[in-house]
Amino acid sequence: MSSTIGGSLSVEFGCLRKHEVRRLSTRQGSGRMLSIRASVVSSPDTLELSKANAKQAEKMVRVGVLGASGYTGAEIVRLLANHPHFGITLMTADRKAGQSIGSVFPHLITQDLPNMVAVKDADFSNVDAVFCCLPHGTTQEIIKGLPKGLKIVDLSADFRLRDINEYEEWYGLPHKAPELQKEAVYGLTEVLRGEIQNARLVANPGCYPTSIQLPLIPLIKAHLIELRNIIIDAKSGVSGAGRGAKEAHLYTEIAEGLHSYGITKHRHVPEIEQGLSDASNSKITVSFTPHLMPMSRGMQSTIYVEMAPGVNTDDLYEHLNNTYQAEEFVRLLEKGVVPHTRHVRGSNYCLMNVFQDRIPGRAIIISVIDNLVKGASGQALQNLNLMMGFPEDTGLQYQPLFP
Numbered sequence: 001m002s003s004t005i006g007g008s009l010s011v012e013f014g015c016l017r018k019h020e021v022r023r024l025s026t027r028q029g030s031g032r033m034l035s036i037r038a039s040v041v042s043s044p045d046t047l048e049l050s051k052a053n054a055k056q057a058e059k060m061v062r063v064g065v066l067g068a069s070g071y072t073g074a075e076i077v078r079l080l081a082n083h084p085h086f087g088i089t090l091m092t093a094d095r096k097a098g099q100s101i102g103s104v105f106p107h108l109i110t111q112d113l114p115n116m117v118a119v120k121d122a123d124f125s126n127v128d129a130v131f132c133c134l135p136h137g138t139t140q141e142i143i144k145g146l147p148k149g150l151k152i153v154d155l156s157a158d159f160r161l162r163d164i165n166e167y168e169e170w171y172g173l174p175h176k177a178p179e180l181q182k183e184a185v186y187g188l189t190e191v192l193r194g195e196i197q198n199a200r201l202v203a204n205p206g207c208y209p210t211s212i213q214l215p216l217i218p219l220i221k222a223h224l225i226e227l228r229n230i231i232i233d234a235k236s237g238v239s240g241a242g243r244g245a246k247e248a249h250l251y252t253e254i255a256e257g258l259h260s261y262g263i264t265k266h267r268h269v270p271e272i273e274q275g276l277s278d279a280s281n282s283k284i285t286v287s288f289t290p291h292l293m294p295m296s297r298g299m300q301s302t303i304y305v306e307m308a309p310g311v312n313t314d315d316l317y318e319h320l321n322n323t324y325q326a327e328e329f330v331r332l333l334e335k336g337v338v339p340h341t342r343h344v345r346g347s348n349y350c351l352m353n354v355f356q357d358r359i360p361g362r363a364i365i366i367s368v369i370d371n372l373v374k375g376a377s378g379q380a381l382q383n384l385n386l387m388m389g390f391p392e393d394t395g396l397q398y399q400p401l402f403p
Contacts, residue, residue: 061388062089062126066142067133068116069093071239072155074105075377076131081111083381083395085388089126091116124150129388131380132156136267140177143201151387152201153380159184159203160271170267187383188275189392190330191217197386204383207375208234208268208290211301211367213275214330215352218323219305220279224316225363226306227280232272232288233304237297237341240371255294266290298341299371305363313356313363320354328393329374329382339368346370346401348378370400 063080067073068091080086091101093116101116102109119142124130129151132139139158146152161167164175175181185199186192188210196202205213212232219225238254247253269288276284307316317335324330330350333339339351352367369375378396385392 060087062128064090064127064130066092069096072376073133075372092119094118144177155204189382204380206268207371209271211369215365217279230286231304234301235291236299237295239297301367303365316354341368348374348396
């Protein structure tokens with residue numbers, strides 16, 4: 001590359017690497033030597049990188065978020081803001097149709113996204129994959145009507161239970177898409193990632209079942225704990241109940257106290273028992289009591305188990321350590337360290353630990369997650385990454401927000 005300066009100075013720059021600075025020497029017409037420091041910000045390498053980036057942009061996975069005006073939908077939007085491969089091209093919200101995401105969730109005002117539309121007006125011609133964040137009981141018919149080529153992660157409970165009769169018993173509605181239920185894969189990522197990779201429709205787990213199954217399934221499979229007398233005391237932030245206006249979730253009803261709910265009949269019970277029974281190849285019944293805490297997000301499950309004969313808490317700890325030591329998002333803490341919900345806030349992590357109970361032969365397991373991330377939208381993104389062939393941690397490497 002040649003350049004003439006003042007009509008009498010000829011300089012041969014050649015090709016410089018990005019950020020390379022070189023001292024060039026040349027002669028003016030008068031014969032005097034002139035030294036010039038030259039640098040460039042582009043090179044063949046960076047041009048190729050730009051072309052690769054443009055090519056990658058052309059291959060971007062086009063994502064639809066159905067139910068974008070709820071908490072899990074908004075969390076999907078937040079997580080996708082830094083995803084290098086997924087871009088949102090469609091958002092639905094029947095009651096907020098025509099509005100921008102920033103007008104519904106001001107914390108997302110910087111996101112340049114299409115306005116939300118009603119589901120009935122949604123155009124899926126520009127969509128490759130869908131996060132379905134709609135309420136239980138409404139999702140089956142909608143998913144049944146979606147184009148067959150779409151990859152779908154459903155965050156509702158509508159496809160989590162394989163037995164459609166059990167679904168009707170616990171949710172009070174007949175299953176409206178039994179043929180799709182046969183196709184649906186349960187999306188507990190660390191346990192079923194092989195099946196998830198090849199799935200078209202993934203039923204994303206509930207928040208309580210995620211926090212409970214991650215520690216218990218490995219121990220059950222290894223026959224380290226008894227299948228009887230499993231007691232689960234679980235606590236959740238209020239966002240787990242959704243964004244709908246309900247009297248029971250008013251500030252004065254929630255603040256400065258906690259209360260149990262869904263005693264013996266919480267809808268996550270059959271989902272928990274289904275996963276644990278699969279691990280043991282026999283029917284497991286648990287005692288599960290959830291509690292609502294005066295906090296926005298976070299979940300803790302305190303689980304009481306009987307150890308198998310000859311087994312101690314060191315054996316449980318060692319097995320969980322071996323199971324999850326290579327996992328990015330499930331972490332067993334150092335012995336004696338108590339997991340806290342504030343240490344996973346805003347992240348896709350599950351922290352857990354095992355403690356010896358004062359009652360001989362029993363152990364206490366504590367597991368904490370953010371109910372909106374690992375318990376919902378984060379695990380959903382982890383699953384879609386797998387389904388689309390990307391590393392499952394893509395877009396999920398947010399560190400917990402503390403304090």
